[in-house]
Amino acid sequence: MLVQQLVNGVTQGSLFALLAISFAIVYGVLRLVNFATGSLYMVGAFAGYFIVTYVVSNFLVAILFGAIGGFIVGFILEKVAFRALRGVARIASLICTIGFSVFLNELAAVLFGAEAKAMPSFYSGVAFRVGGAAVSWLQIAMIVTAAVVLIGLQLFIFKTKAGLAIRTVSLDFKTAGLMGINVDRTISLAFSIAGAMAGIAGVLAAVYYNAVVFNMGNLPGLKSFSAAVFGGLTSIPGAILGGYLLGIIENFGVQLVSTGYRDIIGFVILVTFLLLRPRGLLGRKINM
Amino acid sequence: MATSLGDRWKGLTGWIKAHPVTSLGVLTILLILWPLFINNQYFLRVATNVGLAVILASSLNIIIGFTGMFSLGHAAFYGIGAYTSALLATRLGVPFWLGLPAAAVVAGFFGALIGLATLRLRAVFLAFTTLGFGEITRIVILNWRSFTRGPLGIAGIPIPTIFGITFNRFMYYYFMLVLVALVLGAIWRMYHSRIGRALIAIREDETAARSMGINVFGFKVLAFTMACMLAGLAGSFFAHFQRFISADSFVSNVSFEIITMVALGGTGSIGGAVTGAVILGLFPEVFRFLAQYRQVIYGLILISVIVLKPGGIVGVKGVFEKPSGGQKGFWAIVGDHVSAIFKGGAA
Amino acid sequence: MSMLHMVNVRKAFGGLVAVNNVNMTVQEGTIHAVIGPNGAGKTTFFNCITALNPPDTGEIFLQGERIDGLPTHSINALGIARTFQNIRLFPYLSVLENVIIGTHSETRTNLWDALVHSPRFRREEREIEEFATSLLERIGLVDKKDVYARNLPYGEQRKLEIARALASRPKVLLLDEPAAGMNTTETAGLDEFIRSLKDDGFTIVLIEHDMRLVMSIADIITVIDHGIKIAEGDASVVQNDPQVIEAYLGKRAV
Numbered sequence: 001m002l003v004q005q006l007v008n009g010v011t012q013g014s015l016f017a018l019l020a021i022s023f024a025i026v027y028g029v030l031r032l033v034n035f036a037t038g039s040l041y042m043v044g045a046f047a048g049y050f051i052v053t054y055v056v057s058n059f060l061v062a063i064l065f066g067a068i069g070g071f072i073v074g075f076i077l078e079k080v081a082f083r084a085l086r087g088v089a090r091i092a093s094l095i096c097t098i099g100f101s102v103f104l105n106e107l108a109a110v111l112f113g114a115e116a117k118a119m120p121s122f123y124s125g126v127a128f129r130v131g132g133a134a135v136s137w138l139q140i141a142m143i144v145t146a147a148v149v150l151i152g153l154q155l156f157i158f159k160t161k162a163g164l165a166i167r168t169v170s171l172d173f174k175t176a177g178l179m180g181i182n183v184d185r186t187i188s189l190a191f192s193i194a195g196a197m198a199g200i201a202g203v204l205a206a207v208y209y210n211a212v213v214f215n216m217g218n219l220p221g222l223k224s225f226s227a228a229v230f231g232g233l234t235s236i237p238g239a240i241l242g243g244y245l246l247g248i249i250e251n252f253g254v255q256l257v258s259t260g261y262r263d264i265i266g267f268v269i270l271v272t273f274l275l276l277r278p279r280g281l282l283g284r285k286i287n288m
Numbered sequence: 289m290a291t292s293l294g295d296r297w298k299g300l301t302g303w304i305k306a307h308p309v310t311s312l313g314v315l316t317i318l319l320i321l322w323p324l325f326i327n328n329q330y331f332l333r334v335a336t337n338v339g340l341a342v343i344l345a346s347s348l349n350i351i352i353g354f355t356g357m358f359s360l361g362h363a364a365f366y367g368i369g370a371y372t373s374a375l376l377a378t379r380l381g382v383p384f385w386l387g388l389p390a391a392a393v394v395a396g397f398f399g400a401l402i403g404l405a406t407l408r409l410r411a412v413f414l415a416f417t418t419l420g421f422g423e424i425t426r427i428v429i430l431n432w433r434s435f436t437r438g439p440l441g442i443a444g445i446p447i448p449t450i451f452g453i454t455f456n457r458f459m460y461y462y463f464m465l466v467l468v469a470l471v472l473g474a475i476w477r478m479y480h481s482r483i484g485r486a487l488i489a490i491r492e493d494e495t496a497a498r499s500m501g502i503n504v505f506g507f508k509v510l511a512f513t514m515a516c517m518l519a520g521l522a523g524s525f526f527a528h529f530q531r532f533i534s535a536d537s538f539v540s541n542v543s544f545e546i547i548t549m550v551a552l553g554g555t556g557s558i559g560g561a562v563t564g565a566v567i568l569g570l571f572p573e574v575f576r577f578l579a580q581y582r583q584v585i586y587g588l589i590l591i592s593v594i595v596l597k598p599g600g601i602v603g604v605k606g607v608f609e610k611p612s613g614g615q616k617g618f619w620a621i622v623g624d625h626v627s628a629i630f631k632g633g634a635a
Numbered sequence: 636m637s638m639l640h641m642v643n644v645r646k647a648f649g650g651l652v653a654v655n656n657v658n659m660t661v662q663e664g665t666i667h668a669v670i671g672p673n674g675a676g677k678t679t680f681f682n683c684i685t686a687l688n689p690p691d692t693g694e695i696f697l698q699g700e701r702i703d704g705l706p707t708h709s710i711n712a713l714g715i716a717r718t719f720q721n722i723r724l725f726p727y728l729s730v731l732e733n734v735i736i737g738t739h740s741e742t743r744t745n746l747w748d749a750l751v752h753s754p755r756f757r758r759e760e761r762e763i764e765e766f767a768t769s770l771l772e773r774i775g776l777v778d779k780k781d782v783y784a785r786n787l788p789y790g791e792q793r794k795l796e797i798a799r800a801l802a803s804r805p806k807v808l809l810l811d812e813p814a815a816g817m818n819t820t821e822t823a824g825l826d827e828f829i830r831s832l833k834d835d836g837f838t839i840v841l842i843e844h845d846m847r848l849v850m851s852i853a854d855i856i857t858v859i860d861h862g863i864k865i866a867e868g869d870a871s872v873v874q875n876d877p878q879v880i881e882a883y884l885g886k887r888a889v
Contacts (some may be wrong), residue, residue, distance in 0.1 A: 008390035032412075035415075081591070085594070088598070089409065090412065091356075094411070095594050096595060097592070098360070098547070099594065101588065102590065106583035106587055107584070107587075109584075110584055114369070168545065220486060221554065222419065222420060260427070264427055267420035270416065270417065271417055274406070274417060275409075276408075278413070370697045435771050463742050477750050478749050481744060481747055481748075481760075482749070485732075485735065485751055492728070493671065493723050496719070496723040499708075499711060499719075499740045500736060500739055500802075500803060501711035501740025504708070514746075604797065
């Protein structure tokens with residue numbers, strides 16, 4: 001039983017990890033929290049849904065379009081909520097992203113209806129069993145996809161010039177600008193990538209839960225922020241770690257409290273860490 | 289010389305600003321008298337609901353506007369007040385006039401608890417914590433079936449009786465009017481006192497405030513608790529007005545709506561919060577045909593206000609000040625932003 | 636009796652020791668200047684006294700009572716007020732309102748008083764307005780009392796900040812670079828003003844870079860470099876101290 005929870009936990013943790021990275025990238029580069037991350041997740045999920053339903057029913061294509069959807073909307077979001085508010089109190093950007101989150105969610109509800117839509121499934125069937133737990137092909141696909149994306153991101157961040165630009169801007173954007181880095185473009189890119197991450201997570205979730213619905217991003221967005229804080233907002237590996245750990249803890253936790261209270265676990269972790277160890281597990285010391 | 293509509297409008301608002309007491313007096317008389325001439329159940333109900341919005345927006349304004357903190361879970365305290373009053377009434381037969389203050393106390397208690405635990409956090413983290421608390425409250429209400437009847441909600445909340453008179457639609461309205469007057473009066477007096485000044489100082493510059501002898505944390509908790517008490521008050525009334533409540537009435541979107549009201553009217557201004565509440569409270573009724581787009585429009589309103597006119601309708605100065613400063617005309621600002629978005633770089 | 640007494644105050648930020656076991660005593664009713672090259676740790680030292688950055692180790696006494704470990708607002712209530720290097724006024728409040736807010740620790744009105752407009756409320760509101768106005772008269776800004784603070788010229792903003800500090804009826808005034816950005820005339824006016832404050836009985840501790848001002852009004856000067864006190868004494872002593880010269884000008888070329 002425990003092994004099953006572990007497997008489920010790692011699978012869901014993949015989703016949280018991708019979303020947590022989305023938060024971490026934006027926070028790292030802009031020191032701002034993107035409240036609309038959950039909506040970007042939803043956008044990606046819908047993008048994947050439409051491609052799969054109307055064009056070609058292919059898992060990888062769905063992932064790709066989820067990423068593209070998230071990328072584009074993330075790009076727009078950066079221009080309006082952050083670029084246009086550059087230099088204004090941070091709280092203004094936060095409120096603006098809240099506005100975006102409401103706007104995007106409700107727009108989806110208006111355009112696509114408030115009921116959940118069924119997402120075609122992929123990779124059904126059990127792959128193998130270990131210790132009394134069943135690991136499905138779908139779970140393997142999800143874990144592998146997430147891992148590939150995360151590794152790809154790490155390579156991008158640490159091994160490419162653009163990635164270096166992003167890292168530099170996160171450390172000190174004024175100096176980065178003086179060094180000839182196009183700060184505006186870098187921030188735009190980072191934000192769009194964060195959007196893509198969220199979008200990919202959205203598609204994966206759509207496939208896993210077989211459904212897309214306009215408000216699917218609310219709870220995952222919140223929980224992933226918890227995961228990001230838990231792992232360390234200023235640390236990308238921390239965000240990944242936080243995401244997987246949250247998934248595992250949630251699945252184990254449900255054994256202790258009834259399923260209805262499942263979603264509280266993430267918040268309890270959030271509040272605890274914010275109060276006791278704001279830098280999270282792996283983050284640098286920050287002033288809270 | 290023809291006077292344009294714009295000139296007339298400016299003339300009117302100018303007169304109101306110059307004669308605040310008279311304007312308020314006239315407004316009060318209008319508010320008291322109109323139901324006697326227009327005996328319309330629908331209008332009365334809308335007006336009463338607008339009153340609720342005014343209390344909610346004004347209370348949140350204490351947190352966001354006066355003190356500069358950020359609460360994304362205000363609806364939770366609204367809900368706590370509503371459920372307290374409803375449970376007391378349906379399970380213990382507690383009358384409304386006791387349930388109302390009880391709701392305020394319970395909501396205030398939780399406010400103080402959350403405040404003590406979280407108000408040392410920086411803005412964005414406080415925002416998420418309050419949002420998290422809002423969600424936790426909703427989830428607990430949904431799941432603690434033995435106590436709250438979970439998703440079934442609480443129905444059959446009794447109609448209030450005061451001095452033996454059972455409320456009818458007029459009584460609800462006038463009671464709400466009195467409640468709004470008391471709440472706004474209290475907020476006004478608090479604002480124009482040492483306490484209000486301390487909150488403003490905290491909002492403007494915490495470090496300076498501290499150095500001037502202001503116990504920043506203490507006042508933050510005070511402001512937060514006050515705001516939550518008022519939200520609880522509103523919740524109690526709501527429970528006895530609508531006579532049915534469930535967790536659905538207290539979802540996060542409600543918190544966001546209240547934020548939108550405050551931002552639209554003018555964060556930090558008492559009149560602004562009222563204006564925002566009235567506009568967005570009437571909006572669903574006036575624009576019935578747009579009902580399904582309501583939330584989308586609210587989202588757009590929030591985005592637009594922040595980006596284009598952060599001072600809100602009333603035009604509070606200094607809210608989210610831009611580096612360049614200065615007060616530009618509304619359309620000039622729109623133009624700046626649009627061109628900034630396309631050219632790159634800040635406006 | 637000494638007004639302010641600091642013993643072995645130390646403050647480090649990670650690996651950087653900003654204030655390194657500094658001892659300093661400020662006598663009542665004197666003007667005590669703290670000078671040193673930029674980045675020497677002077678503002679941090681002020682922050683230690685007012686607990687904005689509480690010291691890691693060391694003790695601080697105000698008129699014999701220990702104040703280190705107390706929160707900033709209590710320290711203000713006990714009698715220490717300060718101004719800031721980069722002015723921290725409330726830009727969208729009027730000149731008068733800025734000063735009135737400074738009276739916070741001198742008033743007792745609570746929420747209940749405010750809500751019912753009790754006699755105490757009415758009395759205190761009247762008193763602080765009179766007091767604030769008199770402070771504005773003293774610094775010569777009373778005709779601008781309704782102007783937004785941000786619209787004042789720079790020199791007047793600095794004076795306003797001092798007035799706001801005075802509003803809390805302190806015993807000790809910590810002034811952090813009050814002459815920064817001022818021209819010669821304004822500085823001369825500041826010179827007189829600070830002297831008059833001393834005549835009124837205030838104890839003043841002053842961080843300054845303007846040497847003319849410092850040498851002219853300071854009774855005692857403490858020199859801090861890289862967090863360490865390297866000299867202390869009156870103007871003539873400090874001016875001729877070789878370590879001070881070296882700190883400011885570098886080692887003499889051989």
